[in-house]
Amino acid sequence: MDAFYASVEQRDHPACRGRPVIVGADPHGGRGRGVVSAASYEARTFGIHSALPISQAYRRCPEGVFLPVRMSHYQAVSAQIFQIFGRYTDLVEPLSLDEAFLDVTGSLRLFGSAEAIGRRIQAEILTETELRASVGIATNKFVAKVASDLRKPNGFVVVPPGQAAHFLQPLPIERLWGVGPKTAGRLRQMGLMTIGELAARPQLELAAALGPLGAHLWDLAQGIDVREVIPEEPAQSVGAETTFPEDTADPVRIRQTVLALSEGVARRLRVEAIQAGALTLKLRDETFQTQTRSVSLSEPTDQSQDIYRTALMLLERLPFSGRKVRLLGVTASRLSDLMGSGQQLSLEINPAGAKQRRLTEAVDRIHARFGKGAIRPASLLASS
Structure with missing residues (x-):
């Protein structure tokens, strides 16, 4: 991104x-x-x-x-983007909230060329999130990463098979993974300014000067990177925390913060179509003492009010009376897939729950279109 x-x-x-x-x-x-x-x-x-x-x-x-x-908000947007990736391949390796490697080798029969898949992903991200993404396509991770960074913003660079070394040749040596200011200085002392100049040197010469790093950099300069795309394990928890600009003992502000954190966590759960079976509240006071309280939920949920009520209950169990609060965090765990959770049966039995979910879905649609601040609980308005 x-x-x-x-x-x-x-x-x-x-x-x-x-x-x-x-x-x-x-x-x-x-x-x-x-x-x-x-x-x-x-x-x-x-x-x-x-x-x-x-x-x-x-x-x-x-x-x-x-x-x-607004980390919880960025995490929710990131989850939307990763859902788009998942439409085209299961082989998605996150680098961060806003960047990932995708191996689409097994998807070419379904969706066409790698370039066609990249164009579709870029267009769907723009349509569904109103955000622009840059795409790099190559036969390995290193070259694809360099390509994606080359023409930001909204770039689209394809490096055809067999062209990696030629593509890398004119780029500065700092583009190589593992080349920081210190290593770049040593390479310049050797008269190497570009990746092509480094690639032209014997690998043994670089290994003698830089050790194993030198041999690795030579491989990269040739466009060689044998690492596979390794999908991330499913998340074990979804959480959000915040540090107050100044320590506070104001109970209203503390509750407002717990509500904001609960809203962020619940929204991420809904975006990822998962539910939580347990909740943890974390509190760090002015003495830097950290306490946590956890509880199992009677049934899995992704609803903000459920998480907020439970978090408040946990807050009341924490003995921090008389001390100011420095940090608060809310974490949902024991995650389960919404489709296999029995949620639909629960809604049929509980019409009030169905009404709450319809309201929540409407709020989520407003957030997705107009941003997180477009509609908020009244109790948070005073803290805006």
Whole structure:
């Protein structure tokens, strides 16, 4: 995905489109601590990038739009995108929330060429999430990754079989996995500026200079990468947590935060079509003491109100009276597939549950189209 967190914020907040958006810590007028988590392409023209201290980002672009990280929301959007991947192959290896390797070898008969599949995935992501993605297609993971990064945003690069070395030849050595500033400096001392120049050297020479890394870099420079796409194991839990900007003992704010976390977790469950059979609440107080409480649910759920009520019950069981709260987290576990959970039978027996689910589905459709902030519980409005 292209500038994922920042692009989600620009999608959800139309007033931010075309403006420099910086997602991360609160800059506090240039005195803030913390770092940039993501920067829109407009912000990058000011030299702002991820991991840059937020104070420097503010000094470089004080007119930018600085927004907090909404991790549970990005996770829910990511789940939508990975569902699209799953339509075309089961061989999906996540690199992060917004990036993955797909092996579509076994899907070519069903969907056509790898390029056709890539075009369909890119189009479906845009249609269903209003976000742009860049696609790289090659015969191995390394070359596909380089290709996907080459023409962002909204890029589409195909490296035909047998053309990997030629494709890599003019690119700077920093494009090779494993080449950081220190290794790049050593390679430049050897007179190597491009991947093609490195590929032209004998492998033994590079191995003598850099050890096993040198031999590995030579392989990559030839376009050789034998690693397979390894699908991720199914998630064992879905969670969200947040650290307060300042420790708080305000019970209203604490409950509002538990509600917001519960909403985020429940939405991810629904997006992934799974339900939770257990819930854990995590609390870290001002002394950095961390406590957790867990409970098994009477029946699996993906409903926000069920998770919120249970999380509040767990909160009441935590002995933190008199101490301020620094961090809260809500985690759903013992996950089960919705299709095999008996949910439909439960809804037929319980009309009230069916009504609640229809309401929830309507809210999810609004969120998907207009963003997470389009409709919210009234109790959260005061904290906006």
